[in-house]
Amino acid sequence: MSKTKKIMIKEINGKFQYPIIIGGKIILQINSFIESHIKNKKVFVIYDNYFDLKKNNNFLYFLNQSISIIANEVKLISIKSRDKNKNLKTLSFLINKILKYNVERNSVIITFGGGVIGDIGGFVSSILLRGLNYIQIPTTLLAQVDSSVGGKTGINTPQGKNLVGTFYQPKCVIIDTKILKTLPKRELYAGFAEVIKYSLIMDKNFYNYLVINYNKILNLKEPYIDYIIHKSCQIKSKIVSEDEKEDGIRAILNLGHTFAHAFESELGYKSDLIHGEAVAIGICMAYRLSRKLGICKNSEVEKVENLILKYKLPTKINQIKTISLKRKNIFKKLFSDKKVKEGKLTFILSSGIGKAIIKNDINENTILSFLEEEINE
Ligand SMILES: NC(=O)c1ccc[n+]([C@@H]2O[C@H](COP(=O)([O-])OP(=O)(O)OC[C@H]3O[C@@H](n4cnc5c(N)ncnc54)[C@H](O)[C@@H]3O)[C@@H](O)[C@H]2O)c1
Structure with a gap:
């Protein structure tokens, strides 16, 4: 396991601050980083359907196993990645699904996937019940170095890219560098x-x-x-x-x-x-x-x-x-x-x-x- 590094983003006027934790296989210690955010809460994991929960020994499996111990309830929702799915239809699907599961004001959303999952998951977090806490776990290099950090959320429309969205900062970003091993070249x-x-x-x-x-x-x-x-x-x-x-x-x-x-x-x-x-x-x-x-x-x-x-x-x-x-x-x-x-x-x-x-x-x-x-x- 490589050494864990931490960067704190601190907005200069104190509006927000949160950690970005970076390390190899840190998903295995996920609870030590996010326990305070999810303890006894209802947690929604919006994940990229590339990951398959049924296969043991994978990152999603570990994530689910770990957070289920401390969260009150965990609901997993899979969506398709790729920019053509970062749209109103997927947004509407997510809104319906999460509302049906009786989301509460202190529920937490975890996004687990590339930039598409992070952007749309962040957006849904910002608008449901006027804003839920969310945590980014990016699984592509692009999402790890860029989209998971900085709080730009949103969707594409036929008129243009990311024209609908919000600035909404996550509570924490967890970057597991070992997750990149399976990423297509x-x-x-x-x-x-x-x-x-x-x-x-x-x-x-x-x-x-x-x-x-x-x-x-x-x-x-x-x-x-x-x-x-x-x-x-x-x-x-x-x-x-x-x-x-x-x-x-x-x-x-x-x-x-x-x-x-x-x-x-x-x-x-x-x-x-x-x-x-x-x-x-x-x-x-x-x-x-x-x-x-x-x-x-x-x-x-x-x-x-x-x-x-x-x-x-x-x-x-x-x-x-x-x-x-x-x-x-x-x-x-x-x-x-x-x-x-x-x-x-x-x-x-x-x-x-x-x-x-x-x-x-x-x-x-x-x-x-x-x-x-x-x-x-
Ligand atoms: N919010 C921001 O500040 C910001 C910044 C840069 C880019 N973006 C947005 O990010 C999006 C692009 O993100 P992306 O490149 O991650 O695309 P993506 O989310 O579509 O993921 C790319 C592909 O990688 C697969 N994948 C994800 N993790 C994997 C893993 N560990 N192993 C194997 N396959 C995996 C996905 O299934 C998908 O097929 C664009 O919508 C872009 O606009 C946002």
Whole structure:
């Protein structure tokens, strides 16, 4: 069992604080971290249907066994992952199911799965009985380094990604790094897009670490994988504690996401392009757009593309051969982004590795000509 690490997120005005606990096989000690939240309460576990309770010796089985000892009652609800299911239909299913089980004001929700389960489970926690306590147990790399931390919850709609949701912080985040062993390679690589993002927005040393150790990280070797998860959570915690509602600095966490969300939404959240892959392409596009605007040197853009390639991710939308896109539709989709203010698009750009810039005065013709360079029709 690897050593357990703890990060405390403390909002600067004291609005919230909670721990992120990181370690290998820590699910086996889950009660020592969450007992005070669930003791004698009704607990709802919303879990990814990839996990199968009937098979002993798995993480869900251990979770259920452990919490059943101290909770008053445990109800397990499985849902399908994938962005195409992070929608109103699944939300409505969850609401009905939990209300039918006579949820109480002090009931607790535990989300056990990837970012889709965490986002929708967090959202349902925030609206049921005007807000229930919830705990995140992320099971994908992407969810461990990003979506489980920071309290953004929500669902997708045909109009755009995450347009319906809340800011609602969990009581605790439990990250078991051993749970990643069963993650399909494609999903693992997708998670690295968000890890790379943290290095690019504010930490050149972290970027160097990712370059030097990529082989060990890709193969989930300890202590490298634990280190990058810990580092990513640290960076995200720092930003979120300063700016929970994205009034300022938090926007830089969206590096690559403006383009990524437009692609995902335009494709109807098809699994030809999963979220982390879209983010990887979006990050490279943000650097190429920075180069086009004369903000960033070509050598920096090439370093970013090379790092993305090392982590087995795409750098250009044209590399995804099973999809076809229309530039004008992507251009329109960019305007459904939550960062649009007074009709103006906001992009997170960069002047070099470790340096993010928030830019909202780019001429629309420049964006259109950039999309011509990026998207083959
Ligand atoms: N709230 C936020 O701040 C935030 C940040 C980043 C991303 N997100 C959201 O996160 C979502 C993407 O999350 P994701 O990439 O985790 O997708 P996901 O939840 O769809 O999971 C991806 C796949 O991995 C499988 N899986 C999960 N854990 C597994 C395990 N341990 N072993 C084997 N298979 C496993 C799932 O069944 C699924 O097929 C998107 O909706 C994105 O918008 C939210």
